[in-house]
Amino acid sequence: MIGLWDTTGNEVVKALAAERRSAGGVASGLALTLVAVVEEKKVREAEAAATIAAAAHPCRLLIVVRSDLEGRSRLDAEIVVGGRLGPAEAVVMRMYGRLALHAESVVMPLLAPDVPVVTWWHQDPPDTIANDFLGVVADRRITDCAQASDPVAALRQRAIDYAPGDTDLTWTRITLWRTLVAGAFDTTEARVVGATITAPESDPTAALMRGWLQSRLGIHPALQHTDRSPRMHSVSLQCENGDTVTVTREENTALFSRTGQEDRYMPLPKRPVGDELAEELRRLDADQIYADALGAMAGVTGLDHKPPMRVHVWKDPALAAKAESEAGAMAGPGGSAA
Incomplete structure (x- = not known):
């Protein structure tokens, strides 16, 4: 394992290439790049699940942990080729400050060449995947509505926000x-x-x-x-x-x-999450049966006719919070604008 603290994306790319050479890694043997978006407290769970999935689907695993958006921008990284994460080439990146809002600037140069990209959220799924560039660039997107505070409502939101290539581990569990x-x-x-x-x-x-x-x-x-x-x-x-x-x-x-x-x-x-994840990685095309079931469950029609490609919609949480704060300050005692 190589640990890089307060580093840069360029240094991570160089360190991964050096570690692969020393371990005898061959990029052409990879089936896909798996980008895992994870909360800090669930990093070990994600690593365990990805290890199981990588045994069936050799991949480059990029774990993105976004933390402390208000602090100084910093990137810490761990690089593991083989070892505790099995056959996967893995990079665990902890991003702090404004860098966490631009995770793609670090992730994009690390994508394995000429293979599909799968993004997996091992946390409360985003309401709108287009707000996360890591979801927009993926060929397949895996969420887990069971991690939301209201899983059924989150599943309905997945239907509203659906694009061909989306799936959810709720589907895998049945x-x-x-x-x-x-x-x-x-x-x-x-x-x-x-x-x-x-x-x-x-x-x-x-x-x-x-x-x-x-x-x-x-x-x-x-x-x-x-x-x-x-x-x-x-x-x-x-x-x-x-x-x-x-x-x-x-x-x-x-x-x-x-x-x-x-x-x-x-x-x-x-089944463990790793087995569920491995099942979803078997197919990299749109799952028509899932789309039909999701649409029927949520009462949303025409999911299979939606465009498969999303356009990134920038959203800055800090600006959104500021706007809400200003709107609250302008409201009168009754809750309406003074």
Whole structure:
């Protein structure tokens, strides 16, 4: 590992090249560049997840930590090739002051040549991805609405702000659920006429599962709230011929029940974030099924017709806070302008 404190982007580029040469790294063997935008307290989580993902998808990992926007501009960097982060070429960059608002000035020269760029936010996702240049330059963008204070509202915002190439780890977390539900109809042609999802009110996976069933089957699933489980508890489908198919979570297994058949247990483990991230890195094109499910969940149509490219919209948090402060000072006692 090489540590560079109070350094420059040019020095980071040189140090990475030197470390790669000493470790025998070959840039042409990289499948992609993964840019992770992370809060300081979640850096170790992001590194652990990226290590798992890099084992399946050799990548250059660039971890961007924005801190203390009000202080002096400074860049601290750690460069790791192999070692504790597995096969990844990794640069952990902590940016302070105004530099944190221009992270792309450091990140862009570090992108691996001729490979796709994926940006992953391991924190509360941005309301508008176009405000973050690291999202605009990416071919694929991965958010995680479960990290938001209101996950379901954040998922709706992802639909409003959607562009082809976007995805969310909420979608990845229902892959096994979707597999079990879809597999129930390999041996029957019975039409589904209704569905009920039992889950906590704030569970985004249940909201997206509801959107998926609506977009695929043309039904409007009912959502039954429960406090018995912190995650989606069950999915029940009612068929036209009177049969009922139910998948119920029990710890790390799923109880599969169907009218006229014996109950069966299927694996339904809670996967680490690294496995979820690795799954999303398997595809670098737009996920049409996700777009349909997200649009149905949020009541937003035409997501697949949105332009895939975003135009960067500059937003300075300091200026926004100043404007809000000035507007508050101009307001009278009643809350309106004096």
